[in-house]
Amino acid sequence: MTVLDAHLVVERETFRLDVPLRIAAGEVVALLGPNGAGKTTALRALAGLRPLTAGHVTLDGLDLDRPGSRLWTPVERRRVGVVFQDYLLFPHLSALDNVAFGPRRRGLAKRDARAKAADWLKRMDLTDYAARKPRHLSGGQAQRVALARALAVEPTLLLLDEPLAALDARTRLDTRTELHTHLGEHAGATLLVTHDPLDALILADRLVIIEDGRVVQEGDAAAVTARPRTDYVARLVGLNLFRGHGDGHDVRVGADFPLAVADRVSGEVFAAFPPSAVALHPERPEGSARNTWPATVASVQHNGDNLRVRLDGPIPVAADVTPAAVAQLRLVPGREVWAAVKATQVRAYPV
CATH class of the missing domain: 3.40.50.300 (P-loop containing nucleotide triphosphate hydrolases)
Structure with a gap:
């Protein structure tokens, strides 16, 4: 009632x-x-x-x-x-x-x-x-x-x-x-x-x-x-969110950046993934992640037991990493790294 x-x-x-x-x-x-x-x-x-x-x-x-x-x-x-x-x-x-x-x-x-x-x-x-x-x-x-x-x-x-x-x-x-x-x-x-x-x-x-x-x-x-x-809403629930055009298993976001996704999509869609899905590397990684791109550390802030690293690049994203990873990769503002996200960890859904 x-x-x-x-x-x-x-x-x-x-x-x-x-x-x-x-x-x-x-x-x-x-x-x-x-x-x-x-x-x-x-x-x-x-x-x-x-x-x-x-x-x-x-x-x-x-x-x-x-x-x-x-x-x-x-x-x-x-x-x-x-x-x-x-x-x-x-x-x-x-x-x-x-x-x-x-x-x-x-x-x-x-x-x-x-x-x-x-x-x-x-x-x-x-x-x-x-x-x-x-x-x-x-x-x-x-x-x-x-x-x-x-x-x-x-x-x-x-x-x-x-x-x-x-x-x-x-x-x-x-x-x-x-x-x-x-x-x-x-x-x-x-x-x-x-x-x-x-x-x-x-x-x-x-x-x-x-x-x-x-x-x-x-x-x-x-x-x-x-x-x-x-x-x-994405920040509220702790996700990286992008809006783009989907074609098959690819979504074009930002300035025509291709983001591989697990779902088959077509037309205007949202693509989202958690900061914990973002892996950071000192050099371009080899492996199964279909999404890799060069990025620059914009800021590093505490986020619970981990640290949240905000990255500039072809798409701006947040990554959650351990304090040990921050020290090992020397993640300070201005540091250049490679970011990687597996396609299976990117959800896509209609606008």
Whole structure:
């Protein structure tokens, strides 16, 4: 059952957001995109903090925003819960009263609202922190109080704006696991706005990726990671991506560079391969790799346990190599090497 049916059109100066969005009951959708793509604008429009220019927001069959009919519903009358990036807890209220605030605004008696808040804090394993002010809470505890406050109003739509961004790496790991559990128990629709692919892949059932105010790709994690359709998505999932013309087992990319691929293709296609598929050599290699070309090291950066080497040449690519390989090949900016990729490791698919 579709809970959120929206077409978000917001115009401001030189930017236009035009994003259709549907979320089912119990579904978690992650909205991803680079800075300036329109993620925050979309969230604010759904929350009622920014009116639409056109389009509509319909929640559980009820129109909340439809400019064509001069209809707009203010924030306090929307069954929407929001967890902001910085949580925005009321500094003068205890954790208990922060969570009770929403139910009180919805008309619940103070005693009943505090009882409801206490129940939510218990669910978040925060009973012992009910009397604490936000300044006496850790980052993870503050995040859970903010989530409890958003869920205490029993929202039909839950909006999460970079909910883990303010946490350190260890706290983020633990809190992500807890958040996954709580989202699984939420019966309504959830929209997670994030720039972190790991948060999206772990927490969301479906990804919607926007660039320059428009949807460029959507689907479940497996579909998006297997077949990225823009450079941003390719970087997000860690792939080298090229668009070119396919003929048989060859794809012409860049300035007419022939890239051998495993699939038989024809016409406009994408070709993709992971950085781990790129082998680097001090001289032109001999062997089975059909794709070899001279390249120049542009940069070397840490990437987990390995190092990511960015290469300039007939096609710009990223290669993941071990620290030992970097030392052995003396991979520093300006160093000339040969790159090789086996055709069997290059996936090709229609544009």
